[in-house]
Amino acid sequence: MPITYDIVRKAARDLYGWSLKKVPDDTLAALAEARTRETNPASQKTLDFMRAAALAAEREDRHACSDAGFPTYFVKVGTRLTLDGDIRRAFVDGFADLVATIQPPILKFITHPLTLERSYEGRDMPILSFDILDGADYIEITCSPKALGSGRWADLKVFSYPKIAEIEEYFMQCVLAAGSQHCPPVVIGMGIGGSFDHAAKMAKRATLRRIGSVHDDPMVRDMETRLLAAVNRTGFGPMGTGGDTTALAVHVDYAHGHGFVPVAVCFNCWINRRTTLRIADDGTVTRVE
Amino acid sequence: MVGETVLLDGEVAATAGLPAHQRLLEALDGKRQMPFPLAGGAMFHLGSSCREEAGRWLPNYVNPTTSTRFDAFMPRIIRELQLTSIGGKGGMDNACVEAMKDAGCVYFSMPGGASPLLSNGVAERIETGWNDLIEQFRLSRFRLDGFGPVTVAIDAHGHSIYHTLQEQAANRLPDILKGLEEARRSIDLRRR
Numbered sequence: 001m002p003i004t005y006d007i008v009r010k011a012a013r014d015l016y017g018w019s020l021k022k023v024p025d026d027t028l029a030a031l032a033e034a035r036t037r038e039t040n041p042a043s044q045k046t047l048d049f050m051r052a053a054a055l056a057a058e059r060e061d062r063h064a065c066s067d068a069g070f071p072t073y074f075v076k077v078g079t080r081l082t083l084d085g086d087i088r089r090a091f092v093d094g095f096a097d098l099v100a101t102i103q104p105p106i107l108k109f110i111t112h113p114l115t116l117e118r119s120y121e122g123r124d125m126p127i128l129s130f131d132i133l134d135g136a137d138y139i140e141i142t143c144s145p146k147a148l149g150s151g152r153w154a155d156l157k158v159f160s161y162p163k164i165a166e167i168e169e170y171f172m173q174c175v176l177a178a179g180s181q182h183c184p185p186v187v188i189g190m191g192i193g194g195s196f197d198h199a200a201k202m203a204k205r206a207t208l209r210r211i212g213s214v215h216d217d218p219m220v221r222d223m224e225t226r227l228l229a230a231v232n233r234t235g236f237g238p239m240g241t242g243g244d245t246t247a248l249a250v251h252v253d254y255a256h257g258h259g260f261v262p263v264a265v266c267f268n269c270w271i272n273r274r275t276t277l278r279i280a281d282d283g284t285v286t287r288v289e
Numbered sequence: 290m291v292g293e294t295v296l297l298d299g300e301v302a303a304t305a306g307l308p309a310h311q312r313l314l315e316a317l318d319g320k321r322q323m324p325f326p327l328a329g330g331a332m333f334h335l336g337s338s339c340r341e342e343a344g345r346w347l348p349n350y351v352n353p354t355t356s357t358r359f360d361a362f363m364p365r366i367i368r369e370l371q372l373t374s375i376g377g378k379g380g381m382d383n384a385c386v387e388a389m390k391d392a393g394c395v396y397f398s399m400p401g402g403a404s405p406l407l408s409n410g411v412a413e414r415i416e417t418g419w420n421d422l423i424e425q426f427r428l429s430r431f432r433l434d435g436f437g438p439v440t441v442a443i444d445a446h447g448h449s450i451y452h453t454l455q456e457q458a459a460n461r462l463p464d465i466l467k468g469l470e471e472a473r474r475s476i477d478l479r480r481r
Contacts (some may be wrong), residue, residue: 042440049438053403066305066336066425067353104349104450107338107425116307118423148357149378151400168469176458180451181355181379183401204348226472230465234458240379241398241440241450242292255427271402 001283003139005085011030011285012084012126015143016071017102019275023054027187027272028212034185043243050238050270064271068106069147071095072127074208078136081281088128095126096122098180121130125162129201137281142208149187154177154266156200161259167192168227173273174265175231175247180240185248185267187211188231191264194255199262206239206251207268215252224250238270248272290441291448294334297397297436299414301376302327305336305354306426310362313428317369321355324428328370334359334377336401339414343386346414351407351431353378353399364388376439378430380451396443398450410436 024152025105028051029150033046044225054198056147057064073091077083100105108118155174159166171190191202216222237243268274276288304310304327305335315478317322326481334356338349354376356363366372375381375389377396389396399407442450451480 049400050403053406056405060405063350065402065404066350104338108423169466179455222476226469230469233465236454238400239400241442242454269402
């Protein structure tokens with residue numbers, strides 16, 4: 001049995017809907033862990049409130065945030081499976097299904113970049129990114145809604161033959177530019193190298209990595225550890241009103257490129273909305289998170 | 290006092306929309322009517338969705354939006370309406386802080402993304418104005434009952450937690466960068 005348009009359409013709808021009403025488990029755990037280290041009493045209260053609100057969202061089937069943003073889907077397609085139907089269209093229609101059925105309803109956030117007109121649909125919406133998984137007999141789809149609150153602070157700079165110190169200084173400049181405004185504590189992604197577009201994609205994908213997971217390259221692992229400590233020394237704190245917890249994680253990835261080195265930095269707000277499922281070649285759907 | 294955490298009761302005007310801010314300026318210029326009086330009141334940068342139940346409008350969800358989006362509009366709005374409080378997230382720029390000082394106005398930082406608990410502090414939506422706009426862009430009037438906790442992040446005397454923290458982070462940056470350099474060096478030594 002192939003993976004059909006109907007299965008993918010339902011998956012697209014479900015993933016976006018789930019992501020709006022649940023804070024991922026790794027993020028909840030990271031908040032709890034941050035609470036044990038936080039020394040600022042007001043920030044301890046803020047972290048407690050965040051965690052209680054996140055648990056209430058899941059328990060009471062309520063929106064974590066009023067801003068549903070727009071859905072982005074990261075789709076990994078195995079090479080040992082059969083697809084049937086218009087798969088790209090399935091994501092557009094699944095998004096429309098969610099808009100039509102979710103309770104309480106979501107507000108209009110899809111914004112025309114030139115007229116600023118708002119809608120529930122639009123050109124290239126939802127944002128799709130595809131990758132190939134050699135040898136796999138399943139599709140894995142991750143949905144990550146994105147909104148202005150943390151989205152507007154992403155940045156990209158192209159260096160030529162940079163030293164690591166220059167890359168890390170630029171990263172810190174991005175952190176200071178965002179300051180208190182991106183609903184911290186955030187998850188920060190940084191993509192280094194490759195091409196202009198690839199660096200941005202790596203940064204975004206890095207934010208989707210589970211908090212606590214480790215990069216396979218020790219050089220990157222060390223960089224993530226020291227950058228996380230550096231960010232948390234800035235003092236912006238939960239909701240940017242001061243404290244020790246400005247970031248829950250820093251995730252870095254890199255690709256080989258040329259002498260020019262694009263460096264992209266982006267942020268996910270503390271609710272870190274993300275859901276993932278797998279569709280096997282026989283049509284079985286398994287929710288991963 | 291800056292840093293103080295409080296719960297709020299009372300009435301507040303709220304919007305998450307640029308168009309509503311543009312219309313507020315037009316109203317101040319006498320080119321448009323205010324949908325309801327705002328002078329001397331509270332105004333929140335807040336997105337919201339409500340449902341009607343037995344003749345009352347109850348919140349589905351509310352959540353702060355980024356206040357700096359409205360920095361260009363707010364000094365005039367604060368001064369000419371003599372607002373007493375603003376609410377939102379992320380703070381506002383120095384021109385707004387100065388206007389708040391002149392008007393005797395404070396800024397409340399609300400937790401973003403904590404909508405289920407924050408919404409519990411909204412008793413009802415009393416009315417909306419400029420209803421040709423989409424729901425979160427309208428000017429809405431809410432009655433709050435134990436809304437928060439919110440943090441006083443800018444006071445009426447020109448003190449801004451955001452300004453202080455930004456300055457503190459900038460002052461710490463040279464040390465932070467030095468710390469990064471030392472961490473890199475110690476890894477290099479370990480690998481040798």
